[in-house]
Amino acid sequence: MNFPNYLRLAVVGLVTLASCGKGGPPTASKPGKYSSTTGIEYNTEKGMAVANFKSVPEGPGLIFIEGGRTVLGSQSEDVTMTHDNIERTVTIASFYMDEAEVANIHWLEYLHFIRTDSAEEFYRSALPDTTVWARDLSFNDPYVTYYLRYPGFRYFPVVGVSWLQADDYCTWRTAQVNQRLAGEGSDGGSKKKGGGLFGRKKKADAADAGAEGTASNGGDAKNNISIENGNVLPNYRLPTEAEWEYAAQALVGTQEVGNENQEEKRIYPWDGKTTRNAYGRKQGQFLANFKRGRGDYAGIAGSLNDGAMITEYIYSYPPNDYGLYNMAGNVNEWVQDVYRPLSYQDVEDLNPFRRNGVADPADKYDKKNYQSLIDDHVRVYKGGSWRDVAYWLSPGTRRFMAEDSATATIGFRCAMINAGSNK
Template identity: 80%
Template sequence: MKFSPTISLLAMGALALASCNSSKQGTATNPGKESSTTGLEYNTDEGMKVSSFKKIPTGPGLVYIEGGRTVLGTMEEDVTNTHDNMERTVTIASFYMDEAEVANIHWLEYLHYLRKDSTEEQYKAALPDTAVWARDLSFNDPYVTYYLRYPGFRYFPVVGVNWLQADRYCTWRTAKVNENLGKTGGSTKGGGLFGKKKKKGDDAAAAGSAEGATAGALADGKGGPSIEQGTSLPNYRLPTEAEWEYAAQALVGTQEVGNENQEVKRIYPWDGRSTRNAYGKKQGQFLANFKRGRGDYAGIAGSLNDGAMITDYVYAYPPNDYGLYNMAGNVNEWVQDVYRPLSFQDVEDLNPFRRNGVGDPDSKYDKKGYQSLIDDHVRVYKGGSWRDVAYYLSPGTRRFMAEDSATATIGFRCAMINAGSNK
């Protein structure tokens, strides 16, 4: 076969043209100096401002949850006979979630800044209901006084917080973290909620006009980072029920590389059918804080099982394969969703979420006639608590409560979208 100079020159020209075209293909981190559709230059007096961008900074306290396909639903026998979380295949987009529950010290920080920057009404509205510890036939009185504020309880999960209060905290945290990003040039400190602590042991606008002013500043870039600059974080928020359940399953720890089948399921956020550690030096120790049986909250002196009569340190017990602590036990956790018994068949199969009663209006439920507790103001909570038996530790179990109610067994953690990604 003879060498053809003509063919060689044509090939070289094609490669050069392809190289030239590819160099003009903008990306998020390298959009180029001019528009690929109009040819107009960026960042001139008349041109559009296009900020440099590397990637969105990771918010304080968050860990990355890689999304994917999974089967949500009850893995255990439906002993409550509610049939409200049947198995179904869904896809969850990647997101971020707090590695641990929001603790008392974080809520006290919130209260500090509310008292400093907001009205007395807003401060009082954010106070947890410490009376949730009070029981007529139990001497829990010390927890009413000491649980929230005593230093020894600093890194125990905040309780007595209703869904509405938790939602407002997420709004405040977003504003405060972005305000701090503006001061530090876009850098954040990783690890833990506002800095992870290894030992046991409140912000600009949380609501109302101050919150609105901060949000406006962030939107237009005056007084803080804007969305277009890529230096502000998306909203902290409560996770959706599907996100929470997916993160609790942590099936990423069971997958073999290149295997498209999900051959291993989990009843709890860890392997096996037992609530005890099956491996290593901690073999036989409990993997979560829960009620073992009637009257047994912690075992016997000298041989305590989970070691906690009530709540425990938010970093107690081994994390799951996403690095999340206490996704079973310690406290139940609020999620975003409005409760409906048939959400599993109503919601979509990509990022499922029920924000209201669309398709299943609350008029179908006779709450006024005391035949139902369901309306558009009851929210789902998940995970089991120090006061629950092992059945509720399974990620698929779900319960609900009025959004303005609180107990000593429900806390929360925040989540955030994986902005700028289709994964």
């Protein structure tokens, strides 16, 4: 007897539902052989192709930051009288963040690859401004020449990088990591022409057009970069201000299991009200690289305060309770947000973020007549630096600078969403 197609589908659907009862409901890594809503078989001529997926690939250099509810805002006296980060309760979704600041060696790697496969104009635009070290009344001239390229500074944080340059680095890093994960690799420094992210066009490939659930039609799913395959990572990017501040607080280290109350607060990314280590063999040692006072960048020879006259090795000083290094001091760090003084009251309470021209337009600020420095091209930076006093080490403090500007005191680290999971 010949059954209509819709009856066949109904029978298959019942079989599918029955199998779900034995093996449990479908999951991202075990979607089953059939659709749980139509009963149509996957990976057939008519069915949608569904790639194998185990878990999100591991992103190099990243630390998992478990999200949750917290109180953001300044924990100390507002000495600048800006009142631009008043306390408020928010929730931050789990995400990933670089365990340390992007270092000189990482930026030199970036320059190496884009010099190979991108336009010369873009390569030149990616060069850090090494003259940020130059001072009219200070002999910092050697840093102009040596800080970026000398091997001894390899794992010191890159500086002289604008927000725009840092954002471009995130784009490049995403492409390089995902090419490697997808099995294609990269040029490896070869002189091959015609590829690249910046300034040269790639040839179109007919196999690049894929079905909804998988990589290219007829292609090898393992070697095709696509979101649907699950063989790529989400974009590396600059963290939002809220993410950065949340990660710097690291209150996970003070939270009792099963206790829903947030009973502890931190002035700095560590316990206590001082900048010195209060425990163990390193008791009394400074926990960050900062300026102790007027003219005191490191302390007296033989008994240095923090051991760093300028920047320091990116893994110096103890990490916070998330495992992140130098979330206070060493260098300030760029974050995604456009600066507005009232962001704390404007942005939403779930994953707060300030973007251009929303709720508080730039034309409210009289920059044309030099009555304000605020527009849609100034970005927030956080964390304090080797040249800042302890006040700026508090996660709740915030400052801003034009996105195309750079200094010897600002670097950055990357972040990434936690895709497909709330944990």
